[in-house]
Amino acid sequence: MRTALLAFCRLIDRLCEAGAAFAALACTLLAAMLIFESFSTAALGWSQPWAVEYGSYLCAFTLLSGSGYALTRGAHIRVRIALEYLPAGAGRVLDLACTLVALTVVSLLVSGLIDLAYRSHVRGSVSYYVMQTPLWIPQSLLAMSAVLLWLAIAARGIRLMIGVPPEQAADTQAPVHQRHAS
């Protein structure tokens, strides 16, 4: 059972890494598109009609799609004083309680985002920009990002319950300021 649960958690880790890769790709595309936009408007007097709209979607993906991965690496900020001063057992119970509260909040978020994308699809809603993008597409991607965050929190809870460290070791290649985000 324990082995199966750990394998499930590792699968979630891989999915969260895929989410981070998607966020990194979104960030790269955002930078490339806006660098080109700065050049094209200044030198050619031409602006990409999709830049503002797709820039905002790419920004949203950069901010949310890697959130599950960030959780697995301990990058989200929390006030750790209670956890540090409580005995190990009580600290683990408190950590588990926090994980359950986070899971509840993100469950609402996931349910709301899926509902939003579904309603946009049913109504045929499109963006008010020139590209008139069907809104369910970016909204579904955002909902999937929230699902990844939900899975990362669930995996964290499972690891806590079976007594495994809930976060992966800090990335030793990460800048020192990054290793102190939590």
Added chain:
Amino acid sequence: MISAPLFLVSILLILLASSLWIGFALMGAGVAALAFFRDLPIERVLAGDLWGRLNADELVTLPLFILMGDILYHTRLSESLFRGLAPWVQRLPGGLLHVNVLGCTLFAAVSGSSAATTATVGRMTLGELDKRGYDRDLSLGSLAGSGTIGLMIPPSIPMIVYGILAEVSILELFMAGIVPGLMIAACYIGWIMIAVWRNPAIQPDQRDASSWAERFRALAELLPLLFLVSLVIGSMYSGLASVTEAAAIGVGGALLIALFQRTLTWPNIKHALLSTVRTCSMIGLIIAGALFLSKTMAMLGIPAATANWVGSLGLSPYMLILMLLVVYLILGMFIDGLSAMVMTLPVALPLVVAAGFNPIWFGVFIVITIELSNITPPVGFNLFVIQHMTGERQGRVALAAAPFCLLLLALIVVLTVWPQIVLWFPALMRA
């Protein structure tokens, strides 16, 4: 029946104190308040708010400036900064300690993060200062203090977040930050000189004299950084580029520097991108939580109720600022400054504006309080960074940074009495 403000504040404090992640605590408090006081489909409000806010145009600058800083972290800029600045300051009282201040001030112009500025400059200076026998406490303190300049000199991540939440121009905030940022640097340089004048033993007696030719040759080391500063800040202030375009140009410039310094390798790009994703995720969750909480507060009429309550106290504008300063100092000891700002802004901003303060001025005020929170224990990011780099106890680093905290407090007093110091540059640019 319990009042909505009391309920919301109590829930928020309980969630924060129980070690829940700050972004979830902000959302959780909002969800609980809406569930208790309003009959609404909460999941729809939450999702609609997230969708509407996370793809707002103004947010686009945030990942770009973070990416620029992360690309630069993997270049050899810290070595260049030290080699470029050292010959110019070694004859001054305080000598190479000033490299901490000037290095952070220069790096701040291409980085929006205090911790990143501290880490980038400190990884070169701390070792060099130790090797040459400079006073350890002044080295640590001046680095911790100077790292905070990263938040004030544009581009600044807290200013971008403040601009989005307060709905004020990010460009004007950036302009407003320049003079206070330079004032902070001048205060720190002055303090180092006074400290050496009072106790010459804290500086080693080896003031290598560089010739003028050597100094000017050393300036060449600063050229990549100056190129990037002029590209980012110059394009914004000359009106040639919007803040978003300047951020994109900054990423392009950072890539050029990395290419030029031969540090543009796949592992470096990968680490820079993943680092950006982690930082963006962390800030994104806090912003999403703060915006939802802000909306919840507005739905429950909390800002208006708080304004009425504070109005009934009959506080003068200066007393109000003093009260807020105390609140931010206390919050800053336990919560990171950015979170303290986003949590309190929906209530604090209307109060401050009603008292006659300019929202741009308040943005600068609040960023200084964030700077303070970065160097006050037990939760101070700059202290964590230096602690990790040096292995020193946090208490020692915090004590070493204490004079720099006092200087920031003194600066807050000056800027409160003479707000024109902050506002004249944005006004000049508008004109």
